[in-house]
Amino acid sequence: xxxxxxxxxxxxxxxxxxxxQDWQIDMTTAKELxxxxxxxxxxxxxxxxWCAPCIKLDKEIWSTEEFKSYAAEHFVMLQADFPKRKRxxxxxxxxxxNKKLAEQYNPxxxxxxxxxxxxxxxxxxxxxxxxxxxxxxxxxxxxxxx
Numbered sequence: 001x002x003x004x005x006x007x008x009x010x011x012x013x014x015x016x017x018x019x020x021q022d023w024q025i026d027m028t029t030a031k032e033l034x035x036x037x038x039x040x041x042x043x044x045x046x047x048x049x050w051c052a053p054c055i056k057l058d059k060e061i062w063s064t065e066e067f068k069s070y071a072a073e074h075f076v077m078l079q080a081d082f083p084k085r086k087r088x089x090x091x092x093x094x095x096x097x098n099k100k101l102a103e104q105y106n107p108x109x110x111x112x113x114x115x116x117x118x119x120x121x122x123x124x125x126x127x128x129x130x131x132x133x134x135x136x137x138x139x140x141x142x143x144x145x146x
Contacts, residue, residue, distance in 0.1 A: 022072070022077060024078045024079070025078070025080075025097070026097065027043075027078065027097070030043075031119060031120070031121060034117075034118075035119040038119075039075055039076050039119075040075055040076070040117065040118065040119075040124070040144075041075070041076045041078055041118070041121070042071070042076070042077050042078065042116060042117075043080065043101065043105060043114070044057075044062075044077070044078070045080045045082070045101075045102060045106045045110070045112060045113040045115075046058070046079065046080070046081055046112045047111050048081050049085045049088045050083070050084045050085070051112060053111070053128070054129070057114075057129040061132075061134055061137045066135065066138075067137070074142075080097075080101045081098065082102075082111070105123065112128055113128055114127045114128060114141075124146065125141075
């Protein structure tokens with residue numbers, strides 16, 4: 001019985017670890033990870049608690065096993081969230097970081113807004129929510145490599 005519990009716990013832990021999208025919230029960290037692992041940075045501007053297309057993008061693309069699996073090997077995911085509800089408020093330091101990212105990469109304030117960056121932070125391409133299958137969205141992101 002003890003071995004069964006240990007095995008089930010291990011399976012649950014592995015599944016939770018694989019299922020979690022590894023979102024970064026700091027550009028410096030994202031750049032370091034991208035450089036160390038030769039990956040592109042996917043910077044996502046979202047309003048997680050008010051923007052319907054942002055929520056759809058999360059549900060239909062970012063949260064799918066297909067995308068998470070591909071992203072783990074090819075992208076560093078960087079999130080700049082702008083929630084409106086008080087209960088979802090970010091720490092002031094994070095809010096300031098997100099505003100600085102928006103000034104540089106999303107000055108028109110589009111939501112959702114997806115920016116593909118190279119390891120030094122140069123913009124390779126931009127997109128938004130599109131009603132696509134995860135594989136087609138991956139193809140779109142990869143097309144910005146040039």
